[in-house]
Amino acid sequence: MSDALKGHVLVVDDDPALLKVLGALLTQAGLTPHPASNARDALAHLSRRPIDVVLSDVRMPGMSGMELLAEVGRGWPDVPVLLMTAHGTVPLAVEAMKAGAADFVLKPFDREELLFTLKKALLHASQDPEPARGTGKAPDGLDHLLMGQSRAMAEVKALIAKAAQGTATVLLRGESGTGKELAARALHEGSPRRSGPFVKLHCAALPDTLLESELFGYERGAFTGAATRKPGRVELAHGGTLFLDEIGDVSPAVQVKLLRVLQEREFERLGGTQTVKVDVRFVAATHQSLEDGVRRGTFREDLFYRLNVVPLWLPTLRERPEDIALLARHFLVVHAKTNGRPPFALSEDGLRALQAQPWPGNVRQLQNFLERLVVLSDGPVLTGEDVARELSRQPGLAPVAAPAPPSPPDSVTLESRRKDVEKAALLEALKRAGDNRTLAARLLGVSRRTLYNKLEEHGLP
Numbered sequence: 001m002s003d004a005l006k007g008h009v010l011v012v013d014d015d016p017a018l019l020k021v022l023g024a025l026l027t028q029a030g031l032t033p034h035p036a037s038n039a040r041d042a043l044a045h046l047s048r049r050p051i052d053v054v055l056s057d058v059r060m061p062g063m064s065g066m067e068l069l070a071e072v073g074r075g076w077p078d079v080p081v082l083l084m085t086a087h088g089t090v091p092l093a094v095e096a097m098k099a100g101a102a103d104f105v106l107k108p109f110d111r112e113e114l115l116f117t118l119k120k121a122l123l124h125a126s127q128d129p130e131p132a133r134g135t136g137k138a139p140d141g142l143d144h145l146l147m148g149q150s151r152a153m154a155e156v157k158a159l160i161a162k163a164a165q166g167t168a169t170v171l172l173r174g175e176s177g178t179g180k181e182l183a184a185r186a187l188h189e190g191s192p193r194r195s196g197p198f199v200k201l202h203c204a205a206l207p208d209t210l211l212e213s214e215l216f217g218y219e220r221g222a223f224t225g226a227a228t229r230k231p232g233r234v235e236l237a238h239g240g241t242l243f244l245d246e247i248g249d250v251s252p253a254v255q256v257k258l259l260r261v262l263q264e265r266e267f268e269r270l271g272g273t274q275t276v277k278v279d280v281r282f283v284a285a286t287h288q289s290l291e292d293g294v295r296r297g298t299f300r301e302d303l304f305y306r307l308n309v310v311p312l313w314l315p316t317l318r319e320r321p322e323d324i325a326l327l328a329r330h331f332l333v334v335h336a337k338t339n340g341r342p343p344f345a346l347s348e349d350g351l352r353a354l355q356a357q358p359w360p361g362n363v364r365q366l367q368n369f370l371e372r373l374v375v376l377s378d379g380p381v382l383t384g385e386d387v388a389r390e391l392s393r394q395p396g397l398a399p400v401a402a403p404a405p406p407s408p409p410d411s412v413t414l415e416s417r418r419k420d421v422e423k424a425a426l427l428e429a430l431k432r433a434g435d436n437r438t439l440a441a442r443l444l445g446v447s448r449r450t451l452y453n454k455l456e457e458h459g460l461p
Helices: 016-028 039-048 065-075 087-098 111-126 151-164 180-189 208-216 252-264 290-296 301-307 321-338 348-355 362-376 384-391 414-432 437-444 448-457
Strands: 008-012 032-036 053-057 081-086 103-107 170-173 198-202 241-245 266-268 275-277 281-286 310-313
Touching: 008 016, 008 039, 016 032, 016 111, 032 039, 039 053, 039 065, 053 065, 053 111, 065 081, 065 087, 081 111, 087 103, 087 198, 103 111, 111 208, 151 180, 151 310, 170 180, 180 198, 180 241, 180 281, 208 252, 252 266, 252 301, 290 301, 321 348, 321 362, 348 384, 362 384, 362 414, 414 437, 414 448, 437 448
Parallel strands: 008 032, 008 053, 053 081, 081 103, 170 281, 170 310, 198 241, 241 281
Antiparallel strands: 266 275
């Protein structure tokens, strides 16, 4: 690989010799390997230290790679999992992709191809994409993104039900956190294709060269490290649905190839000459204005019309504040159960405080905020005071407060005060999370990598 790689890779295999070989290969590439001889050891590793990618064999004694994939998805949904499998088990690898694996590597693997696959996974992880694991249904704790009894949500659900029955391309629009991926899953699950695969690709996470190979696959010898033929996401979605997230970030060069697939339902793998025909239903999503992209010349007009056959807008939480009560009570039940806390109730003043907020991150931000409340509050009733305390720790959400009296000239600076508050919040989150860094990051509403950077910045172990 020409680009240096960085990151912590958990390598899981019951073959000591292969663990040693992979450890040396990854170290040489600039990565930090963490070997584990079985899935149970791998889960213990994940609980103790930050891991960027899991690379696991499929067939192992005890817990298999597929079972490990499910466990990682439940406990560490932002950590991508790559599965290693022999040539004869490619169908199993495809099933793993449907179950939430980020990718798969065929044995015997080529060094460059393995590093190429790891690079894609690391790029995905660095974008902190929304969790997308499971078997075509919304993962636990995310199905509420389409909950609501407001008129806005009733209209959205009615449109999804109608659109699901057809094959037309759907373009999901709306701000981040409004539930576009869950809407895409609902379209798939409500369609005649529900028994087929639901395949997702986060387009913004990959540069052109990687995105093209991820979409269309490649033939053996297509580039250095392409040791075997590998299907792309379009091919893997045959008979099902392909969800292209953040379609507005695709470059003009890739747009041309996407346009052909949408028009003709055919393509060639990278480095190949054979035309592959597919039966795929396309669903795309963006938070950007594609119309502005067309005017600026950064997004093809013909592609826009191909995507915008059935436009569907997801409402912001600001547009449906009446749903906050239902959502909040649902979150409190779910998060109390998952965090081993007693049931929580929400007082009227607590609810009013939640309804008064703009929630720029929409339902996902509300979810994360309420999980912090569940973990950090004593309960059993969450009051307006509890809500205000946590709001004060969230940039852009702090409630309006009376101005503080003027400070003397030699008082503490704003920057030092900010650092003190930030450090205290880090320590409290770690304490509440039992020093589980992944849970602490979730409580603080940041990525694991941001948490580790902040810990290092404040000199915390």
